[in-house]
Amino acid sequence: MKRYGWIIAAAVSLAAQAAAAANVSVTDAWARANMPGQPVSGAYMRIQSDADARLVGVSSSVVPRVEVHEMNMDGGVMRMREVKSLDLPKGKTVSLEPGGYHIMLMNLKKPIAAGDVIPLALTVESGGKRQTVEVKAVARAMDMSGGAMQHGAH
Numbered sequence: 001m002k003r004y005g006w007i008i009a010a011a012v013s014l015a016a017q018a019a020a021a022a023n024v025s026v027t028d029a030w031a032r033a034n035m036p037g038q039p040v041s042g043a044y045m046r047i048q049s050d051a052d053a054r055l056v057g058v059s060s061s062v063v064p065r066v067e068v069h070e071m072n073m074d075g076g077v078m079r080m081r082e083v084k085s086l087d088l089p090k091g092k093t094v095s096l097e098p099g100g101y102h103i104m105l106m107n108l109k110k111p112i113a114a115g116d117v118i119p120l121a122l123t124v125e126s127g128g129k130r131q132t133v134e135v136k137a138v139a140r141a142m143d144m145s146g147g148a149m150q151h152g153a154h
C-alpha cells in the first residue's frame with residue numbers, strides 16, 4: 001500500500017495568530033473512506049510545530065463527533081482510547097497514522113467516499129495561547145487487508 005503515495009495539500013490557516021503562537025504546519029492530511037453502514041472512520045496527517053505545543057481538540061463542520069485517539073497493543077489486542085492532549089514537541093514531526101495516533105470521525109451520518117473533503121479544525125495550544133489550524137483531509141479508499149485498523153470496537 002502506498003500510504004503516502006500522493007501528497008495532499010493541507011490548507012493551513014493560523015487564525016488569530018499571536019506573537020507567541022507556534023507556527024504549526026500540517027501535511028499529508030487524509031481520511032479513510034468507509035463502507036456504507038460504518039458510522040466511524042479515521043483521519044490522519046503529519047503535524048509539525050516550531051515551538052512546543054499540544055493538540056487539545058479537533059472539530060469538523062461535517063462530522064458530529066471528533067476525538068483524538070491513541071491505538072496500541074494490549075495483550076495481543078489492538079485497543080484505542082481517547083487522548084485529551086497530544087504533545088507536539090518543537091521541531092518534531094508527529095505522525096497520525098493507522099495503527100497509532102489518529103483522529104476519530106464518529107457518528108457519521110453518511111459514509112465517507114473517496115475524494116470527499118473533510119474539513120478539520122485543530123485546536124493547538126502553545127505558551128498558554130490557543131489557535132485554530134484549519135486542515136482539509138481528502139478521503140481515500142484504504143486496503144483493509146494491508147494492516148489497516150478496524151474501528152468496529154466502537
Ligand SMILES: [Cu+2]
Nearest residue numbers: 069080102104
Ligand atoms: Cu479511534
